[in-house]
């Protein structure tokens with residue numbers, strides 16, 4: 007099969023880089039090769055472009071250009087937010103609160119900070135995968151420096167009560183970091199209106215190139231840089247700027263935001279129809295994880311009981327459908343996901359899980375075929391004939 011024959015249902019792992027972003031990348035790579043930090047006419051032009059890119063990215067988020075730090079993606083943005091705040095150790099605040107369903111970019115950095123002396127609290131989630139606000143409130147206090155709760159979970163698509171989390175952090179005088187990597191381009195994201203001090207985005211999830219991202223860093227958030235050296239990105243991220251990557255991501259941001267409204271309702275309806283079809287066909291043998299909570303429009307996390315999700319995903323791949331397993335950021339991992347475990351799923355329910363994440367071009371017919379294949383594969387895998 008050629009690549010174009012596959013139906014790509016793994017957008018949460020990485021969306022295709024859109025043509026406008028590829029064209030912008032090529033234009034910048036061709037013309038803006040000078041180092042913006044140098045001192046000659048071409049460097050001044052590159053510097054002007056760099057300023058413009060900060061202005062444009064800030065314009066999309068409704069923030070100040072000085073609040074934009076371009077990074078290499080979601081992982082680096084999360085790292086800079088967590089380490090940058092915790093190592094600044096403001097007023098003796100040495101505690102970090104994260105939810106148990108954060109991406110590993112947050113959770114593993116939290117663990118590393120813990121090993122270096124930070125006190126880390128892990129907030130539980132409900133059975134539907136929503137952070138438990140009462141439990142969170144009890145964990146946030148006068149010694150909390152930072153609260154990190156994502157906008158929407160990458161495995162289930164479940165949207166978190168971001169405004170309430172922001173309010174809990176604000177009342178305690180703590181900062182709030184929101185990993186919005188999965189949400190940007192699907193929902194309106196204005197960090198100031200949401201009450202976020204820090205917000206992570208990754209270009210690869212909304213049509214920009216892989217290896218691009220940004221951290222929104224609210225003006226008074228003093229951070230300790232993780233990558234040190236030159237003074238780039240307000241002194242927060244050393245290294246010669248990747249102007250082509252920044253430009254390609256910025257154009258993808260602008261287009262994703264412009265096209266957002268009206269685009270995803272259709273996708274949500276197709277996702278819902280797929281889920282209904284699976285329940286009709288497989289009854290109690292299928293579970294839709296997080297489906298009782300508000301979700302992003304394109305993600306479905308499906309547990310097929312008594313089989314392995316990996317077996318289902320392999321079958322679907324051979325039949326022309328690319329779907330994800332528990333977490334796309336853990337290639338080859340067969341342990342059930344920490345997200346599903348935090349939601350209280352048994353090992354067996356979690357191991358039988360696949361993640362379907364549609365892009366805006368999914369058709370009803372493709373989703374119907376996917377549903378039919380899932381049902382047929384399930385019967386075969388269980389030997390039900």
Ligand SMILES: Cc1ncc(COP(=O)(O)O)c(C=O)c1O
Nearest residue numbers: 079080081109111160187188208
């Ligand atoms: C919620 C979330 N945060 C962070 C990341 C890491 O982003 P990146 O791969 O751009 O480093 C991902 C990647 O899937 C993600 O889904």
